[in-house]
Amino acid sequence: MNDSTALALRRLSHVYVGDKGASLAVEGIDLAVAKGEFVSLVGPSGCGKTTLLSLLAGLFPPTTGEVWLGGERVFGPSPKVGYMLQQDYLFPWRTIRDNAAVGLEIQGTKSKETMKKVDGWLEELGLGGSGYRYPHELSGGMRQRVALARTLVTEPEVLLLDEPFSALDLHIKMQLEELVVETLGKLGKTAVLVTHDLSEAAAMSDRVIVLGRNPGHIRKEIAIPEPIRSTDPIEARKLPGFQTLFEELWAELDAVDEGKGGESHA
Numbered sequence: 211m212n213d214s215t216a217l218a219l220r221r222l223s224h225v226y227v228g229d230k231g232a233s234l235a236v237e238g239i240d241l242a243v244a245k246g247e248f249v250s251l252v253g254p255s256g257c258g259k260t261t262l263l264s265l266l267a268g269l270f271p272p273t274t275g276e277v278w279l280g281g282e283r284v285f286g287p288s289p290k291v292g293y294m295l296q297q298d299y300l301f302p303w304r305t306i307r308d309n310a311a312v313g314l315e316i317q318g319t320k321s322k323e324t325m326k327k328v329d330g331w332l333e334e335l336g337l338g339g340s341g342y343r344y345p346h347e348l349s350g351g352m353r354q355r356v357a358l359a360r361t362l363v364t365e366p367e368v369l370l371l372d373e374p375f376s377a378l379d380l381h382i383k384m385q386l387e388e389l390v391v392e393t394l395g396k397l398g399k400t401a402v403l404v405t406h407d408l409s410e411a412a413a414m415s416d417r418v419i420v421l422g423r424n425p426g427h428i429r430k431e432i433a434i435p436e437p438i439r440s441t442d443p444i445e446a447r448k449l450p451g452f453q454t455l456f457e458e459l460w461a462e463l464d465a466v467d468e469g470k471g472g473e474s475h476a
């Protein structure tokens with residue numbers, strides 16, 4: 211693992227053991243993500259995307275293999291890792307400011323000083339006037355912005371994004387994609403996104419990892435070509451090479467699905 215690697219999975223396999231016996235979820239995963247890189251994981255349902263994200267987050271240890279964060283082996287959750295999920299998990303009885311400060315509270319670093327950072331992030335993410343409102347007063351897109359502020363205020367080095375936009379309307383979803391790419395890019399953060407939306411993966415990422423299943427494995431890595439890679443997600447979709455890239459991803463997933471019935475990829 212060199213200095214420019216933010217996180218890595220090495221020879222990693224994971225077996226879930228339950229009432230019905232053991233099942234091999236992912237096998238032989240080798241993946242390195244560079245500092246500041248934005249990587250997406252795509253693949254059919256059950257190929258192990260969430261399992262890989264959970265292992266990166268240190269939520270449980272892999273059955274075999276290693277997880278690395280910076281130069282350190284991961285043996286449990288780390289404050290260097292932030293999580294953003296499909297559901298925003300805001301507390302309904304707390305104001306937006308207090309929701310955005312939850313991570314600071316957990317870290318024991320909530321103070322007048324750090325609340326200024328909360329207000330700064332709410333402002334930056336277009337929620338400047340909403341700090342004293344409650345979650346039910348906000349739209350789905352605004353609530354996800356609060357979830358993003360809550361994540362960023364703890365200053366994680368790596369963000370793990372598990373379908374954070376999938377519950378939103380297309381227009382709002384694309385605006386949020388743009389906001390996330392722009393914000394993480396400015397801060398030089400590393401991100402791993404799990405998504406079922408191939409267009410989202412192609413528009414937001416530096417690299418897309420296509421997973422196959424039974425058991426989950428890396429099938430193909432696709433580096434997003436310029437100028438798509440460095441163009442914001444809304445404009446990237448309008449570039450001439452975007453459709454070809456989308457079709458390449460689609461064909462990979464179709465090949466995974468062959469003989470297994472059609473699944474929706476977009």
Ligand SMILES: Nc1ncnc2c1ncn2[C@@H]1O[C@H](COP(=O)(O)OP(=O)(O)OP(=O)(O)O)[C@@H](O)[C@H]1O
Binds near residue numbers: 234235254255261
């Ligand atoms: N807690 C668990 N116990 C047993 N098996 C599990 C558990 N969690 C996941 N699995 C199995 O591991 C495999 C990978 O699941 P995972 O949820 O990581 O896939 P995924 O690609 O994220 O799926 P989806 O796109 O549907 O969310 C699947 O076969 C799933 O049934």
